[in-house]
Amino acid sequence: MKTLASLLEVIGIEDSMQSESIQIQTISQHSKQCTPNSVFFAFNGLRTDGNLFIQEAINQGAVCIISGQDLSRLPLPSHILWYQVEKPHTAFARMCSALYDRPQDNLGIIGVSGTDGKSTTCDYLYQLLWMNGVKAGLLTTVSMDDGSGKVDSPYRQSTPEPDQLHAFLHRCVQNNVKKVVLECTSHALSNTFDRLAGIEFEAAIVTKVTSEHLEFHHSLEEYTQAKVNLVRSLKDGGLFLTSTDNAKLEAFTTALRPTTHALILGKDIPLRIESLGYQGVVVDVSGQRIQTPLLLPSLATNALLAVFCASHLTGLETKTLLPLIKSLKPVKGRMHLIENSLGLRVIIDFAHTADAYEGIFFFAKRTCEGGDLIAVFGCAGERDTSKRSPMGRIANKYCSTIILTEEDPRREGNQAIFSDLRFLMDNPSCRVWEIESRREAIRKAVSIAQSGDTLLFLGKGHEKTIERMDEKISWDEVEEVREALRLAQEKQP
Numbered sequence: 001m002k003t004l005a006s007l008l009e010v011i012g013i014e015d016s017m018q019s020e021s022i023q024i025q026t027i028s029q030h031s032k033q034c035t036p037n038s039v040f041f042a043f044n045g046l047r048t049d050g051n052l053f054i055q056e057a058i059n060q061g062a063v064c065i066i067s068g069q070d071l072s073r074l075p076l077p078s079h080i081l082w083y084q085v086e087k088p089h090t091a092f093a094r095m096c097s098a099l100y101d102r103p104q105d106n107l108g109i110i111g112v113s114g115t116d117g118k119s120t121t122c123d124y125l126y127q128l129l130w131m132n133g134v135k136a137g138l139l140t141t142v143s144m145d146d147g148s149g150k151v152d153s154p155y156r157q158s159t160p161e162p163d164q165l166h167a168f169l170h171r172c173v174q175n176n177v178k179k180v181v182l183e184c185t186s187h188a189l190s191n192t193f194d195r196l197a198g199i200e201f202e203a204a205i206v207t208k209v210t211s212e213h214l215e216f217h218h219s220l221e222e223y224t225q226a227k228v229n230l231v232r233s234l235k236d237g238g239l240f241l242t243s244t245d246n247a248k249l250e251a252f253t254t255a256l257r258p259t260t261h262a263l264i265l266g267k268d269i270p271l272r273i274e275s276l277g278y279q280g281v282v283v284d285v286s287g288q289r290i291q292t293p294l295l296l297p298s299l300a301t302n303a304l305l306a307v308f309c310a311s312h313l314t315g316l317e318t319k320t321l322l323p324l325i326k327s328l329k330p331v332k333g334r335m336h337l338i339e340n341s342l343g344l345r346v347i348i349d350f351a352h353t354a355d356a357y358e359g360i361f362f363f364a365k366r367t368c369e370g371g372d373l374i375a376v377f378g379c380a381g382e383r384d385t386s387k388r389s390p391m392g393r394i395a396n397k398y399c400s401t402i403i404l405t406e407e408d409p410r411r412e413g414n415q416a417i418f419s420d421l422r423f424l425m426d427n428p429s430c431r432v433w434e435i436e437s438r439r440e441a442i443r444k445a446v447s448i449a450q451s452g453d454t455l456l457f458l459g460k461g462h463e464k465t466i467e468r469m470d471e472k473i474s475w476d477e478v479e480e481v482r483e484a485l486r487l488a489q490e491k492q493p
Contacts, residue, residue: 147175
């Protein structure tokens with residue numbers, strides 16, 4: 001535990017007279033999670049105002065309230081201390097870090113961001129570090145390893161809130177982890193939420209930046225600048241890695257300080273990537289020609305970014321690390337091929353942006369060998385609507401059949417989402433059906449497929465739930481697809 005005075009000092013508040021004797025056990029932004037001797041941060045959130053839950057936090061045991069608002073008019077008990085701060089989210093992150101003795105100071109942290117490919121690149125780098133004797137931690141949308149073993153990530157958010165994040169980093173320190181590979185979302189990097197405040201990165205990887213989360217960031221420029229905050233947080237001597245696939249490259253290089261530097265694949269490191277369909281991707285780089293089992297050129301780029309970052313972190317030559325690409329294990333829900341006896345090519349992928357759609361549909365059409373291309377997908381409710389029509393247009397351009405279904409409709413519902421997805425669909429040879437139940441949509445797609453067809457199930461990937469209205473339904477895309485294939489097999493004569 002820490003004294004309240006020491007925690008307040010971290011966020012620029014000196015009030016030792018009242019707070020020196022108070023020991024703080026937990027810090028929380030959720031009133032129900034407050035415990036005796038806790039600090040409650042009352043955020044004015046996107047959906048509700050945390051200040052409305054101050055009394056509940058006090059009832060749970062909170063002894064200190066921190067808010068962006070003046071609380072002097074509230075009838076707070078006399079023993080409750082409260083403070084108004086200009087940037088409560090930043091204060092929350094810094095105070096959580098202090099509660100756990102700034103675990104980031106004892107770790108080499110590598111931040112990975114971008115619109116698509118973050119989790120994959122993180123996982124590839126994590127694998128490469130372990131292959132070369134570096135005890136590495138990992139925290140992504142898909143997986144977590146605090147040094148006690150790799151497990152599915154328990155967090156819905158790719159970059160969790162600071163109280164969860166710093167508890168994770170603290171466990172990494174306790175478990176003697178040396179490097180931590182951390183997926184960094186635009187929300188976490190934004191000035192609004194600032195979940196990563198106080199963390200400096202040994203290296204920063206940015207896959208590519210297209211368009212996503214504009215419901216929150218409002219413009220592509222604002223979204224890009226949130227990502228650029230990762231580069232601004234590099235330590236002196238830190239390395240920024242990206243490729244010429246990144247259309248917003250200049251925004252990142254402009255933000256580099258003289259004490260940090262960049263390595264840009266395709267510019268500083270010439271390379272050539274050739275797709276061989278289901279045989280994988282061939283990479284020509286640094287005088288080596290490597291055939292990999294990776295199916296998409298974008299996956300090969302992710303792997304190369306991981307290799308050159310691993311070289312920076314370990315001091316090993318890239319010529320030693322490059323052959324290890326052939327040994328990388330696939331990431332759950334990313335170009336996941338499902339074997340079957342029906343003669344179908346079945347792929348599950350987390351793709352949920354227009355750029356990711358173009359890559360995966362181009363690959364599927366190029367390799368379908370005359371068979372039909374059938375896709376099952378939806379789009380997230382109450383999220384960026386600007387990407388929906390371009391996603392629908394791309395799928396409609398390549399597919400013989402599309403089945404629109406739920407992804408996470410939330411309170412928006414499916415029909416508005418389907419309407420947006422259909423808006424730019426103009427290919428008359430593509431049938432478009434709507435089946436709201438994702439389970440029924442998957443089974444319908446399998447039932448109409450013929451031997452030689454390719455089926456794409458997109459948008460859920462590794463995720464364990466579907467969000468409908470205000471509830472979360474348990475979900476496993478891989479198992480649902482396998483069950484649909486099993487049922488179809490039983491119906492065969």
